[in-house]
Amino acid sequence: MSKSAPINLKLSGGILTGHATVEAYKYSVALTFALQPPPFTVDVGTLSYDDRNKQLIGSQPYTGTVGPASLVINFDDGATITAPLVDHISGAHDLAGTGIWSKE
Numbered sequence: 001m002s003k004s005a006p007i008n009l010k011l012s013g014g015i016l017t018g019h020a021t022v023e024a025y026k027y028s029v030a031l032t033f034a035l036q037p038p039p040f041t042v043d044v045g046t047l048s049y050d051d052r053n054k055q056l057i058g059s060q061p062y063t064g065t066v067g068p069a070s071l072v073i074n075f076d077d078g079a080t081i082t083a084p085l086v087d088h089i090s091g092a093h094d095l096a097g098t099g100i101w102s103k104e
Contacts, residue, residue: 007047026104033097045083055079064095
């Protein structure tokens, strides 16, 4: 990825939300999980992307992992979100689902 931005992350009610300012535009993403992972806490991560107009739009499938010390989300279009966990969790757990991007 050639570009990156900080992204504020929060897990609440089984949905992971993120908010980032990308090239002076505010974006949000809501990620749902095909299978609920164990509870985890994240704060600030890194959003990596190549083209915000092609990658940070609409519904995007993703896969990834959470634990024991980090969160990694790989969207099918190539964008990624990585973040350290506030507290470690037991083991690594596979993630899959859909993220819905919106420009605020």
